[in-house]
Amino acid sequence: MSQIDENQIHDRLKRLSQVEPSKEAIDRAVKRARDALIADEGCRVGLAPPSFIGRLTKLAAAAVLMIGAGYIAGRVSAPKPLNVQELQAALESSMKSSLVPAIRQELISQMDDRWQSTLAASNAKVKDELARQVRRDLTEFAAQTLAASGTRTDQRLNELIQLIEAARIQDRQRMASAFDYIESRFGNGLVTLAARTDELLGTERTGLAPDVSEN
């Protein structure tokens, strides 16, 4: 950032201080200011406010005029004196016509409120009773349902056990018949085979060595 030198500032200020208006311009300006001052004072004098007493007199006159006008207007516009009986009758009829419907309406609304509050109380009781009844019924139904389902489950389990037992008996019978069949078909053969095998084994034990030496 290029800073301006302080000497330059002083130089500029000095040049400013050397600015001088011309003599004619000074005279003209002073004359103009003097004329303006005098003219301003003249306007001020011309428009000078009235004195205090003058203003007070004017205010007083205006106040008197206003009061007089108000009094006259009041007298002219004042109503005639009223007949008291007529006024009473008019008031009665007016009050009747205005109060009776209002009182009736008020009574109706109060009755409505009472009915509503009574009905609301009984309604609440009925609701409680109904809720209790429903709860009781539901509990009973649940107990019955549980008992019935338990019995039913026992029955089903017994049936299942019986079925399983029958199936086991049937299997055993089949196995027994199968063994009988095998025995009937291969029973003698097996005995013969056993006997022959026994014989063969005995023979081998006794004569196996000489047969070997002969060969």
Added chain:
Amino acid sequence: MRSRQKELLELLGKSGADLYALLTRLTLREDVAEELMQELFIKLNNSRGAGNVANLNAYARRSAINLAFDWRRSQKRTIPALGQAGEPASNDDSPLGKLIHSEELQETLDAVGKLKKSSREVLVMRYLQQESYDNIAEQLGKTSHQVRALCSRAIHHLRDVLGSNEHKSSKKEIHNVANR
């Protein structure tokens, strides 16, 4: 004729030329200074505060300074800032030199207008009106020492303001050159 008007006419006779010169220095225009001079005296005539001041001359001087700077603020100068020439023009009598000098003076006055009121008044009284510190102190109701300090601070602030202006305008110039 009221006493106020008498005082003002006396003031006009005694210090009218000085006040007009002051206004001319602050506006750099004789016609505007003439207008402001008229406005100043009408204001002083109608001002209620002026009746209570002890030193009407000082009051008028301060009012003139304020009027001139108000006028400067109200003027939107359309003259584009010239390059901030660090050195004076080679020939002061040339039209360019005059223009640069005039621009520098306008810039300085604008910068003075940006100072605080007290600094501005002290600066104008001291450096433009060439008044003594004691005289300024008497007019402002301060001590001479305080006025000296105010002057020093005012010059410092003025230097800052002018420096920042110069920085801004040089940046703008660089930007303009770059755009070309």
